Amino acid sequence: MTAIVNVYLKEGVLDPQGKASHHALDSLGFEGVEDVRIGKQIVLQLSTDDKTKAEAEVKEMCETLLANTVIEDYSIEIRA
C-alpha cells in the first residue's frame, strides 16, 4: 500500500519559494497565474493492507515528524 503525503505552508503563512516562482512565471510572460504555493510530496510504501490503519498511522507520522503543524498543513492519499 502506498501513502502519498503532501505538505505545504498553511494559508496565510507567506511562502517565499512560491512567491519567487510566481514572480519568475510573470517575468517569463505566463499570464493568469493568481497564486503559486510550493510544498513537498512524501511517498511512503507501507506493509499493511488495512487502509483505515494505514491512514491512522500516516496521520500520526505527519503530526509527529513529517509536517510542522505550526506552519504547515498536510493531506494524505492512500493507494492500494
Place this chain on the structure above:
Amino acid sequence: MKVAVLRFPGTNCEFDTQYAFEKLGHNVDLVWHEDENLPANIDLVVVPGGFSYGDYLRSGSIARFSPVMKAVSKYANDGGKVLGICNGFQILTEAGLLPGALKRNNNLHFISKHQTLRVENTDNAFLNKCTKGEVLNIPIAHADGNYYIDDEGLKELEENNQVLLRYCDSEGNNVVVNGSVTSIAGVCNKNKNVFGLMPHPERALENILGSIDGVKMLEGFES
C-alpha cells in the same frame, strides 16, 4: 559554570561555542546526540549552530528526536537553562520547547553578515547584562531564519516579555532581514529558562572579528 554543548551529525559550531565559554572561564563538555543523559551538575545546555542531519525534511526536525533531546526536554521542563543558537533555535522550536517556527528566508538566500540587533527584554537569565533598547552587533549566518508565529502567539510573547531581540539598523529601527514576524531574531519560553536566537553571539567575542558584543550576552548566564 559547567556548560554542556550538544553535537549532532552536521553540527559545525560546537567548537566555536566551546571556545567561547572556555574563554569566559567556564568548563565545557561536548555531548554526543546518542547520549541519553546530560553530564551531572551542569548550569547550561547549549544547542549550537550547524546543519544537523543536513537540514533534511526541515531544519532541526530530525535532531529533535535524538536520544539526547529527551534529556534536554526533561532538563528544561525541570527549570534547567537551555540556549539554542541558529540551528539550535530551529531544533528547540521543532521540539516544542520554544514557540513559533523558522521558515526559509523571504529572499531565499543564505544570509551571512554582521547584523545589528535591538535588545527587547532583559528580565531574563540571558540578556540581564544588556540594556533594554541597546543595539548589538552580532553575526548572522542562516537560510531558515524567518521566524513565524501566529497573531495570538505574538501577543502572548509580547505580554510575557518573551521577545529577546529584533533585527534593527544602527539607530535601533526595525529592519527586514529575513522576513521574520516583526523582525524577531530571538525569543524565550514563558518560564524564561529556554532561549533561542538566530544570530551567533559566540562569534562576537573579539575585536579582531568585528565585535565583542557577544561577551555580555553569554556572560548573562553567569548570574
